Amino acid sequence: MTATLEATADPYHSRVAAEWEAASRVDPVVWSDDRSGGPLDLERLAAYEQDGFHLASQLFTASETALLLDEAQRLAAEAQPGPGVIIEPGSQAVRSLFRLHETSEVFRNVARDPRLLEVARQLLGGEVYVHQSRINFKPAFDGKEFFWHSDFETWHVEDGMPRMRAVSVSFFLTPSTEFNGPLLLVPGSHHTYIRCVGATPENHHEKSLKKQEYGVPSPEAMRMLVDNGGMVAAKGPAGSAVFFECNTMHGSAGNLSPWPRTNFFIVYNSVDNALAEPFGGTPSRPAFLGERDPQPIGTWG
Amino acid sequence: MTATLEATADPYHSRVAAEWEAASRVDPVVWSDDRSGGPLDLERLAAYEQDGFHLASQLFTASETALLLDEAQRLAAEAQPGPGVIIEPGSQAVRSLFRLHETSEVFRNVARDPRLLEVARQLLGGEVYVHQSRINFKPAFDGKEFFWHSDFETWHVEDGMPRMRAVSVSFFLTPSTEFNGPLLLVPGSHHTYIRCVGATPENHHEKSLKKQEYGVPSPEAMRMLVDNGGMVAAKGPAGSAVFFECNTMHGSAGNLSPWPRTNFFIVYNSVDNALAEPFGGTPSRPAFLGERDPQPIGTWG
Numbered sequence: 001m002t003a004t005l006e007a008t009a010d011p012y013h014s015r016v017a018a019e020w021e022a023a024s025r026v027d028p029v030v031w032s033d034d035r036s037g038g039p040l041d042l043e044r045l046a047a048y049e050q051d052g053f054h055l056a057s058q059l060f061t062a063s064e065t066a067l068l069l070d071e072a073q074r075l076a077a078e079a080q081p082g083p084g085v086i087i088e089p090g091s092q093a094v095r096s097l098f099r100l101h102e103t104s105e106v107f108r109n110v111a112r113d114p115r116l117l118e119v120a121r122q123l124l125g126g127e128v129y130v131h132q133s134r135i136n137f138k139p140a141f142d143g144k145e146f147f148w149h150s151d152f153e154t155w156h157v158e159d160g161m162p163r164m165r166a167v168s169v170s171f172f173l174t175p176s177t178e179f180n181g182p183l184l185l186v187p188g189s190h191h192t193y194i195r196c197v198g199a200t201p202e203n204h205h206e207k208s209l210k211k212q213e214y215g216v217p218s219p220e221a222m223r224m225l226v227d228n229g230g231m232v233a234a235k236g237p238a239g240s241a242v243f244f245e246c247n248t249m250h251g252s253a254g255n256l257s258p259w260p261r262t263n264f265f266i267v268y269n270s271v272d273n274a275l276a277e278p279f280g281g282t283p284s285r286p287a288f289l290g291e292r293d294p295q296p297i298g299t300w301g
Numbered sequence: 302m303t304a305t306l307e308a309t310a311d312p313y314h315s316r317v318a319a320e321w322e323a324a325s326r327v328d329p330v331v332w333s334d335d336r337s338g339g340p341l342d343l344e345r346l347a348a349y350e351q352d353g354f355h356l357a358s359q360l361f362t363a364s365e366t367a368l369l370l371d372e373a374q375r376l377a378a379e380a381q382p383g384p385g386v387i388i389e390p391g392s393q394a395v396r397s398l399f400r401l402h403e404t405s406e407v408f409r410n411v412a413r414d415p416r417l418l419e420v421a422r423q424l425l426g427g428e429v430y431v432h433q434s435r436i437n438f439k440p441a442f443d444g445k446e447f448f449w450h451s452d453f454e455t456w457h458v459e460d461g462m463p464r465m466r467a468v469s470v471s472f473f474l475t476p477s478t479e480f481n482g483p484l485l486l487v488p489g490s491h492h493t494y495i496r497c498v499g500a501t502p503e504n505h506h507e508k509s510l511k512k513q514e515y516g517v518p519s520p521e522a523m524r525m526l527v528d529n530g531g532m533v534a535a536k537g538p539a540g541s542a543v544f545f546e547c548n549t550m551h552g553s554a555g556n557l558s559p560w561p562r563t564n565f566f567i568v569y570n571s572v573d574n575a576l577a578e579p580f581g582g583t584p585s586r587p588a589f590l591g592e593r594d595p596q597p598i599g600t601w602g
Contacts, residue, residue: 258524
């Protein structure tokens with residue numbers, strides 16, 4: 001698979017049709033041949049394969065997590081406007097800070113913590129690198145929603161990720177409850193690739209980080225996926241983490257509660273799945289959104 | 302209590318201070334002297350008094366409720382733009398239809414159904430009339446949030462409702478789940494009156510029906526109320542109803558799910574609590590928002 005194939009030969013082409021389409025996934029979900037070679041047991045691997053996510057409750061201790069939240073808040077307080085610093089629409093609050101595995105020793109250590117890393121290596125079948133990392137701050141009272149999307153659709157079209165061989169981890173720095181806009185997932189949706197309608201404008205990402213307009217599944221596609229798989233909210237105490245497959249449809253509602261919802265989001269991609277040219281034909285997005293110089297985590301100093 | 306008192310003599314004055322204030326409620330919560338004279342037993346009455354709401358699961362049968370939903374959808378499809386017809390921001394979808402107890406025989410019959418009416422009479426201690434009624438349509442995928450508010454604060458300031466002697470009923474025409482933006486309530490919040498900051502512009506209601514900007518509690522006030530009472534989501538099958546006291550702080554998140562959330566909302570007010578001039582000094586709002594010609598339900602033909 002290279003970007004030189006014609007668009008229609010790309011099994012994951014998107015943003016071209018007048019009507020949405022549902023296509024079959026052509027990649028494995030679990031890439032390891034040796035299924036007993038990692039932290040997830042056979043039952044959990046089978047559940048991940050079926051559902052497209054794995055929720056690990058209290059993977060880190062409360063005291064470890066409290067230190068991470070302190071660091072996240074310190075980084076937000078010190079953040080200066082610039083690439084990789086996203087401000088909440090309608091306020092001056094920091095919504096997202098990107099590339100934490102490069103800019104923060106603390107979060108770099110989370111990225112290579114075996115409790116996350118070894119799961120990623122097991123799921124992706126070998127060595128991995130960090131495609132993207134960020135902290136998402138969903139402020140109390142007015143944290144905005146993220147509409148439904150498949151990360152892979154965007155990463156393939158706009159960043160050039162060839163195949164579905166990446167896993168995202170949302171690590172809860174604060175509790176996730178039904179009231180503070182938890183991550184919502186559609187079980188089983190990763191088996192289907194939804195082609196989205198509409199061409200992608202250049203520099204679209206500057207806006208889409210605040211509000212999505214492209215790469216959005218149609219209502220009919222969402223109804224089909226939810227009719228098949230239902231919906232699940234990833235809830236749990238701080239220190240929990242949800243691993244979800246790069247094509248799992250997800251979103252999150254707004255946060256009306258008096259409690260912020262903060263998480264550390266990290267995407268592991270297989271070193272054999274490094275970015276090519278964007279499959280949608282637009283220029284590639286900035287590196288804080290999609291790393292173009294992969295450093296296998298095993299080589300980190 | 303009349304509108305001729307000075308603002309500061311009004312125990313429920315609001316929108317005047319530079320800082321928010323929490324004041325004590327000066328009215329009973331349950332107004333009946335005879336506590337055994339209605340459908341709610343002593344335990345349920347005590348819970349309503351403490352929490353400020355009562356959730357009645359499956360109060361109407363599934364087949365009764367299906368007919369009501371059909372009627373609601375018919376009314377929305379036939380609605381013409383005009384007073385009492387509110388369109389969703391950013392789309393042409395009907396968000397709310399008002400004054401259903403006057404415009405629809407079907408919903409007029411719901412308003413006087415003993416399963417709702419006798420509870421209202423018991424809570425308010427005597428005869429009641431309909432202060433406001435409406436159907437709220439929260440569309441699938443993009444139904445917008447309603448921020449936290451006390452209905453009484455607005456009805457007192459902008460409509461002239463003298464005292465806290467009204468009860469709202471949200472009747473579920475569709476199931477309410479954690480995923481479709483259910484009504485969120487703060488238990489015990491009805492015991493405290495939150496004075497909101499900021500003067501009220503005239504004709505504010507034309508905008509506030511779409512997005513609230515005035516009569517909004519401060520973050521500090523909300524934190525205090527939620528620290529004291531927590532939060533509850535009113536969830537249940539279609540045909541359920543939640544009765545909530547007019548000063549109970551409530552709101553609802555957006556609806557990201559593929560399922561619309563539709564409810565019939567009806568406010569019963571005591572005939573001894575009919576509207577005076579608005580306590581905030583602005584002209585009174587249109588009658589579809591606050592009935593100024595009370596017709597005791599017992600006199601309905």
